[in-house]
Amino acid sequence: MHTQLGVLCGSAREASESRALTKMSNETINLLEKRKRQVHAGGEFAMEAEKQSLAGSVSQRSCSFCGSRVVLYPIADALHLVHGPIGCASYTWDIRGSLSSGPELHRLSFSTDMQERDVVYGGEKKLYHALIELIDEYKPKAAFVYATCIIGVIGDDVKAVCKKVQAEKGIPVIAVDSEGFKGSKKEGYKAACDALFKIVGTDGVKKTLPNSINILGDFNLAGELWIIKDYYERMGVQVVCTVSGDGRVDDIRKAHRARLNIVQCSGSVSNLARMLEHEYGTPMIRASYFGIEDMSKALYDVADFFDDDAMHAAAQRVIQEEVAALMPQLAPYRKDLKGKKAAVYTGGAFKVFSLVRSLRTLGMDVVMAGSQTGTVEDYKLLSELCDPGTVIVDDTNPLELAKFIKEKDVDLFIGGVKERPIAYKLGVGFCDHNHERKEALAGFIGMLNFAKEVHASVMSPVWQFAPRRART
Ligand code: SF4
Numbered sequence: 001m002h003t004q005l006g007v008l009c010g011s012a013r014e015a016s017e018s019r020a021l022t023k024m025s026n027e028t029i030n031l032l033e034k035r036k037r038q039v040h041a042g043g044e045f046a047m048e049a050e051k052q053s054l055a056g057s058v059s060q061r062s063c064s065f066c067g068s069r070v071v072l073y074p075i076a077d078a079l080h081l082v083h084g085p086i087g088c089a090s091y092t093w094d095i096r097g098s099l100s101s102g103p104e105l106h107r108l109s110f111s112t113d114m115q116e117r118d119v120v121y122g123g124e125k126k127l128y129h130a131l132i133e134l135i136d137e138y139k140p141k142a143a144f145v146y147a148t149c150i151i152g153v154i155g156d157d158v159k160a161v162c163k164k165v166q167a168e169k170g171i172p173v174i175a176v177d178s179e180g181f182k183g184s185k186k187e188g189y190k191a192a193c194d195a196l197f198k199i200v201g202t203d204g205v206k207k208t209l210p211n212s213i214n215i216l217g218d219f220n221l222a223g224e225l226w227i228i229k230d231y232y233e234r235m236g237v238q239v240v241c242t243v244s245g246d247g248r249v250d251d252i253r254k255a256h257r258a259r260l261n262i263v264q265c266s267g268s269v270s271n272l273a274r275m276l277e278h279e280y281g282t283p284m285i286r287a288s289y290f291g292i293e294d295m296s297k298a299l300y301d302v303a304d305f306f307d308d309d310a311m312h313a314a315a316q317r318v319i320q321e322e323v324a325a326l327m328p329q330l331a332p333y334r335k336d337l338k339g340k341k342a343a344v345y346t347g348g349a350f351k352v353f354s355l356v357r358s359l360r361t362l363g364m365d366v367v368m369a370g371s372q373t374g375t376v377e378d379y380k381l382l383s384e385l386c387d388p389g390t391v392i393v394d395d396t397n398p399l400e401l402a403k404f405i406k407e408k409d410v411d412l413f414i415g416g417v418k419e420r421p422i423a424y425k426l427g428v429g430f431c432d433h434n435h436e437r438k439e440a441l442a443g444f445i446g447m448l449n450f451a452k453e454v455h456a457s458v459m460s461p462v463w464q465f466a467p468r469r470a471r472t
Pocket of ligand 1: 063064065066084087088147148149150179180181
């Protein structure tokens, strides 16, 4: 039965959420028995994570196909063809805020639009003709073909079709093993990394480039990558390749020539970083570009890696200039937000750490924090970073989120597009920190944008009219 699935397609999830939240009103919400070990609300830490979503719990996780699209979509000069029914393609069509400084082919999402007849007789011919037509029309540097659920079921040989078209057209045509039923978006991330690694090293040059890095796991939402790149370039660091924000196929071809990989959003691209380390010996460090502390650390860590005094001094200069400009501007927001309560729920766990620190910078208390794909180790560290009593959740669902938002009486919920209606239905301010956002929140300037957005939402007079607040 559809509603028994742990991971739902978008429309089924929305209907289910809506019914549950509408019914909920003021009644007590209990955790499902089998979910209890994935929630930590104080006492000795004994959480479980990295499990299949529980049937019936309506996980916020999305499917493998969606995970692959998230990672590969921002490659702006590639063709992205979804082999499947049109519904899968619409799920991700141009809803992400990844910007490009040049071509914008990524914003056109193509689908083979599999119909009943294709499902019965197979879709390989349709896929072949779609690829030929699209490559002739748009002249992409590479093509990614995403397999969806139905393709896995009927067994189309996507790889064989891609191989044939690649030979005919002379560009990489790569099958992405992203059938939705293979798991959650985490498995999709892996499929995307496997696809990317097929392009790495194909420029035919081996020599590494001096003081060079790859920025992995930033998707250039609202132009954030350009902010980060500017800091590194002011330090004298050369950025070889960005995966995948403002991404270009020719840059990915030479990703193996960078001396260091900086990995943000570790869940999505850590597999690629590991393959680069294994195959080419390129070390990696993790970074986050959100908040003053983590942004500064991301710059200092690179200077430390290259062990270069001039670079270290340049990093210090960048940080001092940016922080000196930022702090006076933050002051009025901090004054109003002091003591307000926040709940945070994101896709990957690494971002949660930065958000907890950023909210502290604004004087706010984090009373609930969690992610869709964190590990036990992530949550242990998170419970140590947060104040005692903060609820830590793994792979939660709308009802649990509503329970904790109500119990903790939060003023602000930070999440993504699936969490926004939960906040608004409960009469709580919301800040979008996911791929759909149109505001740059990374870097020092991003911290100021974050403060403005949080302030506007939390301090809005509209919440006094929300039923939950009006009753108290
Ligand atoms: S790939 Fe499967 S689970 Fe994902 S959107 Fe398409 S049908 Fe739904």
